[in-house]
Amino acid sequence: MSVGTVGWARLCLLLGVLGSQACGPSLPPSVVLITLDTTRADHLGCYGYARATSPSLDLFAEAAVLYENAYATSSWTLPSHASLFTGLLPMQHGAQSVPEGPNRSLGYGVRPLPESATTLAELLGDAGYRTAAVVGGPALRRELGVAQGFESYKDELPQLTGKRAQQVTKEATALVKSFGPEPYFLFVNFFDPHAPYRPPPPFDGGLPPSANNGLGKALVEQLIAGVSPRLTSELEPSLRAALSTLVAGYDAEITYMDHHLGRLLQAISAAPRGDRTLIIITGDHGESFGEHYFVSHGAHLYEHNVRVPLLIRYPDRGPERVSRPVQNHRVFATILAAVELTMPGDITLHDLSETDGTIVIQVQRSDSNIRLFGPFFDRDLWAILDPPYKLIKSTTGKLEVFDLKADPSELRNLTASEPDLTANLLTRLETITLGQPPLFDEKSRAVLRSETEDALRALGYID
Numbered sequence: 001m002s003v004g005t006v007g008w009a010r011l012c013l014l015l016g017v018l019g020s021q022a023c024g025p026s027l028p029p030s031v032v033l034i035t036l037d038t039t040r041a042d043h044l045g046c047y048g049y050a051r052a053t054s055p056s057l058d059l060f061a062e063a064a065v066l067y068e069n070a071y072a073t074s075s076w077t078l079p080s081h082a083s084l085f086t087g088l089l090p091m092q093h094g095a096q097s098v099p100e101g102p103n104r105s106l107g108y109g110v111r112p113l114p115e116s117a118t119t120l121a122e123l124l125g126d127a128g129y130r131t132a133a134v135v136g137g138p139a140l141r142r143e144l145g146v147a148q149g150f151e152s153y154k155d156e157l158p159q160l161t162g163k164r165a166q167q168v169t170k171e172a173t174a175l176v177k178s179f180g181p182e183p184y185f186l187f188v189n190f191f192d193p194h195a196p197y198r199p200p201p202p203f204d205g206g207l208p209p210s211a212n213n214g215l216g217k218a219l220v221e222q223l224i225a226g227v228s229p230r231l232t233s234e235l236e237p238s239l240r241a242a243l244s245t246l247v248a249g250y251d252a253e254i255t256y257m258d259h260h261l262g263r264l265l266q267a268i269s270a271a272p273r274g275d276r277t278l279i280i281i282t283g284d285h286g287e288s289f290g291e292h293y294f295v296s297h298g299a300h301l302y303e304h305n306v307r308v309p310l311l312i313r314y315p316d317r318g319p320e321r322v323s324r325p326v327q328n329h330r331v332f333a334t335i336l337a338a339v340e341l342t343m344p345g346d347i348t349l350h351d352l353s354e355t356d357g358t359i360v361i362q363v364q365r366s367d368s369n370i371r372l373f374g375p376f377f378d379r380d381l382w383a384i385l386d387p388p389y390k391l392i393k394s395t396t397g398k399l400e401v402f403d404l405k406a407d408p409s410e411l412r413n414l415t416a417s418e419p420d421l422t423a424n425l426l427t428r429l430e431t432i433t434l435g436q437p438p439l440f441d442e443k444s445r446a447v448l449r450s451e452t453e454d455a456l457r458a459l460g461y462i463d
């Protein structure tokens with residue numbers, strides 16, 4: 001898709017009015033969208049976590065709107081980011097795991113974001129914004145369709161397990177400085193909290209060297225095999241100790257990321273018109289540590305896999321905490337509204353100010369999860385949340401309904417005791433999912449570069 005290359009400031013310079021009343025004050029705000037990969041909201045200080053994992057983000061929260069109950073549209077990186085970039089749910093944009101593809105021999109089939117999608121970068125670029133992205137992980141590499149619209153898309157991976165936060169901040173800061181006073185759209189993906197949990201010194205203090213053992217495949221196998229019949233509090237001591245070490249490594253990665261996030265936020269504020277910049281910080285999915293017999297993400301729709309942080313610093317709005325549930329694809333329309341842009345055509349997309357709190361989430365089966373964790377994961381899942389109730393539907397025919405207020409750990413399935421509630425939620429879910437005309441070609445498959453395959457293998461996504 002096309003990219004706008006005549007920036008606002010350059011246009012003003014051509015007209016000879018830069019800095020004048022005619023142009024300077026009317027420049028639209030720059031937009032920075034930052035994703036904290038794999039970061040659970042409940043592991044951040046501003047969301048009430050006991051460990052001091054996020055001093056920089058906590059400081060940012062003091063001047064931001066913090067959404068206390070934010071949900072991703074899926075439980076892994078690509079579909080969630082595609083929703084952020086397009087305002088669409090995964091069943092419409094189609095960028096997610098698929099049963100087979102050219103990379104099937106490597107255990108990884110995936111459909112890219114289609115070229116027909118209209119992205120934030122395209123819309124903002126066409127409006128005169130400079131557009132650039134710095135990406136930390138392999139699931140957002142350009143062959144997955146998410147680079148469309150960006151003038152500059154920095155997705156090189158200096159190491160197979162992703163780009164470190166220090167480098168991400170260095171590259172993003174250089175871009176901010178290069179833009180000067182021109183309105184820009186910058187997307188930044190910090191990847192460090194994704195497994196393997198190997199925080200660099202000095203953030204690794206106190207962790208045994210053998211602790212940082214990737215996705216925890218052995219743990220998942222033991223959990224699924226029913227070694228321990230119940231959740232974390234009742235796990236065998238050895239399993240509980242292993243999980244707690246995993247969590248310590250994960251938290252240390254968040255702390256390391258937060259340090260460099262703080263440096264980036266300082267650079268953005270110090271840039272021309274920095275105080276007028278719209279800054280959105282959110283997550284793409286969570287991470288499970290033994291809840292529902294699982295470690296990792298991308299294979300469940302329980303709360304630990306889909307709750308994310310969402311904080312927005314609006315140029316003209318003070319701090320606030322919003323408790324009603326919101327979903328991350330509405331960030332798309334929120335950004336467009338903030339910079340006073342509209343979607344082309346007659347497409348209506350809702351922003352975060354809408355009061356309808358219905359949340360719809362989807363994750364499709366992936367060859368990698370089936371191969372890594374077993375046939376239990378050979379199913380697609382959908383969920384609908386209508387507070388306080390949540391329904392999860394599986395292609396195996398299994399239905400679950402939970403009251404999240406009374407049962408936040410999702411342990412008591414209400415389908416038998418609440419048949420009318422179950423039927424109502426199921427009807428609403430099917431109405432919403434069937435009402436999403438797909439943008440994608442069913443047969444479309446991403447062809448991954450060899451180094452992307454190597455990186456996904458290093459992260460445990462493929463054998």
Ligand SMILES: [Zn+2]
Binds near residue numbers: 037038078285
């Ligand atoms: Zn992710």
